[in-house]
Amino acid sequence: MSSIESNDKKSREGPNNDSKTERNRVENIDFKASAKEEIIVRSVIPKRRQDLLKWNGWGYKDSKFVVKDDVLHFTGDRYPGIGDHPLPYFTTWVKEKLGVDIDQFQKPQDPPNPEDYPPVNLTDQDFENIKKLNVSYSIDGEDRLIRAHGHTLDNIYKLRRSFFKRIPDIILWPTSHDDVVKIVNFAQDNNLVLIPFGGGTAVSGAIECPDDDRTIISLDTSQMNKILWVDRENLVICCESGIFGQDLERELKRIGFTSGHEPDSYEFSSLGGWVATRASGMKKNVYGNIEDLVIHVKMVTPKGVLEKNCQVPRISCGPDFDHLIMGSEGCLGVITEVIFKIRPLPELQKYGSIVFPNFESGAKCMREVAKLRCQPASIRLMDNDQFKFGQSLKPKYSFFGLILEGLKKIYINKIKGMDFNSLVVMTLLFEGNSEEVGAHEKKIYEISSKFGGIPAGETNGKRGYMLTFLIAYIRDLGLEYHIVAESFETSVSWDRVLTLCNNVKHRIKEECSKRNLKYYMNSCRLTQTYDAGCVIYFYFCFNYCGVEDPVKEYEAIEEIAREEIIASGGSISHHHGVGKLRRKWYGSTVSDVGVSLFKAAKKEIDPKNIFALENLVKSKM
Structure with missing residues (x-):
């Protein structure tokens, strides 16, 4: 282990990061050339994400809400209409609604010191063999921490108040499908754990490290962000899975197209993440959900590559295994390439x-x-x-x-x-x-x-x-003013919309009263609509002054609210996925037979449990 630790600083970049071969560069592309021409994408998000993004919160480091002289401001100019404008009414609202004392500011903890990170659980032999893969790597503590979590309330609270018991031991940055094949085969041969990591925006706990004694590799797909080809005639495009939503839309806009897929997280989430979580966007009414957009998916598993051998709009050849991939949340393999629909701007x-x-x-x-x-x-x-x-x-x-x-x-x-x-x-x-x-x-x-x-x-x-x-x-x-807040969503049939909203709000109100939570907000909105129903988002927050463990308190109330959702005819999730937070309801949602089918697929594709994520496969039967 000592040789690994001593190489910590120089290992950050690894063998593939020479400036002359760095993939995140701009090339002048003739978009009137062959439809199969590759587009090299310069990502807005750097490889070392913490240079631009917060290490302990959401979004850009230069974009945040701050209170100055009792008035709220939003820094930066990335969001038109709100940046650098005083927002004088907000502090009055939070004082009245949530009992906030603006003078009681809680400064988040500083980033950990290098010696405070969990030690790297990687043998010298495995480390030497990983180097031979010729894939960029890092064992830097901060790089590992950034990829140890998503954006659940629990994740962000821990980053600001405590720490994670387990974080990945090493980060690998493949730059192609072939790199991923090498990494997955290596993990399979050496019985190591792989966690696919895209944008890191998950709100289900899916990408948190499992309780596993084996070496954990975080496979960061962000350097796999090429647009492999654009087919204008058929209005389809093939991309590597690591491309971020804002990069994809920027490049499509340059050539007159859009995917139309715009989830709330699209600035920071990846194409592969959208597929793996069965995502939905704000404009799905026109463009469809991810399952409506996807034509073809390529996924690397320990048993080999799962893909169809043709790229047609629809095929009748038994069960569609693309739908096994969509919603699998990293349990089965690594999505490397996606072919999907585009539309003219x-x-x-x-x-x-x-x-x-x-x-x-x-x-x-x-x-x-x-x-x-x-x-x-x-x-x-x-x-x-x-x-x-x-x-x-x-x-x-x-x-x-x-x-x-x-x-x-x-x-x-x-x-x-x-x-x-x-x-x-x-x-x-x-x-x-x-x-x-x-x-x-x-x-x-x-x-x-x-x-x-x-x-x-x-x-x-x-x-x-x-x-x-x-x-x-x-x-x-x-979180800086003693308020914990989170959203959770569901889908429900039209005839139960009002009943579900009323029941859940009433139940949360009762729980707040039982727990002596005087200041809270309990609201909802209707979003995506369908022929048979719609999506309901709930937003719940409370002032946790005097509460010993506010996250535990929040999670207990949300769990009760979720039980009420299910009793009122709602789903466990519309697009946030299952992950660790909602896996207890997976079995009752898809039936014991459904859980058995998924576990059978898992056992067949990943017999050593290399993708050891405790999500769907840990569901009760």
């Missing part, structure tokens, strides 16, 4: 918003829109608590802004008789050509008027959409 994007007198009327409007199959790219309904939360994050108005805002309030409160304490807001995003968008807007606003809806303008719609990308930043801020 829309001519126009237009935001909108509608105010309704109450949640029920907004939900009924949403149901009618889905019934008529006229959903815009994105349609979401915030309840009253979320509406107020969003209002608290508005910048200070100019004089004329105040006048206009006052007129809006008079119009809503006096003319239409809406109560500020019950009204809700629906946010909209339309995409298409100008004629299509105009006709779509007209139809949606006509439907909404039947349910008491009032158009509330583009600005509110755009701000509501943009706030989605800032929620995790706000959660990090909360």
